[in-house]
Amino acid sequence: MVGIDDVAAAAGVSTATVSRAIRGLPRVSPATRAKILATAEDLGYVPSSAASRLATGKTRTIGVLAPYVDRWFFGKAIAGVDQELHERGYNLSLFNLGGRITPRERLFSRSMVHKQIDALLLLCMFLHPEEIDDLHAIDMPLVVVGGPVRGCSSVGIDDYLAARSITQHLIGLGHRHIALLHGSGDAELNFSVPKIRVEGFHDAVHDAELELNPDAEFFGNFTVESGVEAMRRFMELPEPRPTAIACASDEMALGVLFEARRHGVRVPEDLSVVGIDGHEMGASAGLTTVWQDPTSQARRGTQMLLAEIGGEIGAVHSETAVQRLIVRESTAPPAAF
Amino acid sequence: MVGIDDVAAAAGVSTATVSRAIRGLPRVSPATRAKILATAEDLGYVPSSAASRLATGKTRTIGVLAPYVDRWFFGKAIAGVDQELHERGYNLSLFNLGGRITPRERLFSRSMVHKQIDALLLLCMFLHPEEIDDLHAIDMPLVVVGGPVRGCSSVGIDDYLAARSITQHLIGLGHRHIALLHGSGDAELNFSVPKIRVEGFHDAVHDAELELNPDAEFFGNFTVESGVEAMRRFMELPEPRPTAIACASDEMALGVLFEARRHGVRVPEDLSVVGIDGHEMGASAGLTTVWQDPTSQARRGTQMLLAEIGGEIGAVHSETAVQRLIVRESTAPPAAF
DNA sequence: GTGAAAGCGCTAACAC
């Protein structure tokens, strides 16, 4: 395995000079640098990251902690982090909780994250209070993407506004009887996004002085399956049923769409359906939604982290991401309107 | 920052003993071990991975090279790798190509992958011939998941069989005029999966002595959007149109479903649709498909890698993963049958 | 602009 001193010897310089030359530091004459780069090249020299990590204390690696990796938001976000990172020669170390929420014994202070990364990007997830504390205890740039976490900087859309605006869209179309399908707001866990969206729904409904039928409030877990299941329960409601259903995610809304079709419920004639997210499937299915871009949110978060690492103190801060109501074919005025 | 000798001093032993105790190596008396673990605990000691990487030459990190991270197969697979890895204290370093295929200047021999990982898991993707060569040149356990790559061990389903069996399912139902929607088989790139699936389609059709209308062969890129687009072109075919369409992925099949609905084409009455993959959306939509499980395929691949690293030579080998035809509501005998 | 040498914090012989 060719090391730095092999290069040094071959180029007739010291290891210190090789080190500087390779890393593009100043104080190396152009001629020397060129020669070193050339010898390094044909010796096939690749610096040992382990050695330089040890010497510098920097890992040039960012950790990404994600509750899931095979769900829309998270996949998109991870792609964003990766883009930003690899452009700059950083590595991405992925920690996937795989939906596990129980035995994450002190995740953050443990070897897992500690000393293996220079900064941490947390993807919106449920956190136990003590986990949040651990999070704050690690001395490392930290940002969360996709939802607020107490005491942390985060980048993401205004979820309240998102839920509110799709509900208002429905109301604006003339719907007076609206069903809600939201994510479960397990109180024990600080997964605030579902809760915030629920508030947006509720406030929009109440502001319009409409009644909210408690039987028409369904809970899902942001998956298609839970959308299907919710629609099944929807069909058990006595007629007249709500003329619209507002879902807290596109995936759930798609489930609703699929199950509606199965029951011969026409969308939007019999039922208007809206989601939140901007999932590609939703676009193809003609789903009205509030669009957001997890990839660029994650890029933004990563940029902040990198800037902070680079010494720009205060680079990490909360930022609200763009969102946009996209009206497609799944919404229309109610039949009787 | 508390280091190994702080622990050694506090526990009144040598660093060597601390090292053994922490890593659970033998030759440490239970009493000593307990005391060391305790002091380490309350000193908040976390070993420096950089130092131990340097000393051992092992990174305890597996690299995952993926063309995409926000697509079904890849997200599922990454989740699988992660499960297997974190259970055993390994790290997952993610390299996402983000669909980029052009400027991947000698990916594998570069610092990117080199010396940063102990093994590489490659997720099924297009590879330039020289990239395959570079791949073989790196001296590191390697396995590919999700599709064959020349000269590499791989785990994945039999794509030929998958395509063949969904096509035969259609034929068995009585369809005589079948459209095909396959992934593009860019000849320049060794992304063999699309090609293999195409062959499966074709052979099944020919074996049944049916004609294949070249105009009824569409190409997509495995996305929903391309399914929508293909269905649009399908509708431009002169009647009588094919009574079924076999798609090389569920995502494309879903696109077909969405667009069919838009044109008032009833599935399966007017058109039977099949996919390949076992996407959750497909399940909810009632799509007939050949199911596969990328997560367990990736776990399997990871296990092999880990075994190989562990000294079990020959642990990495090719393996065929399970697949299963799942008949749902999107297929039925043709109307005229 | 370049070199010598002292670490960085562990691990792995080897000795006891």
Added chain:
DNA sequence: GTGTTAGCGCTTTCAC
């Protein structure tokens, strides 16, 4: 069962 010590391969003062 435990301690000593020499590295692992870089980076980084500090001289020159």
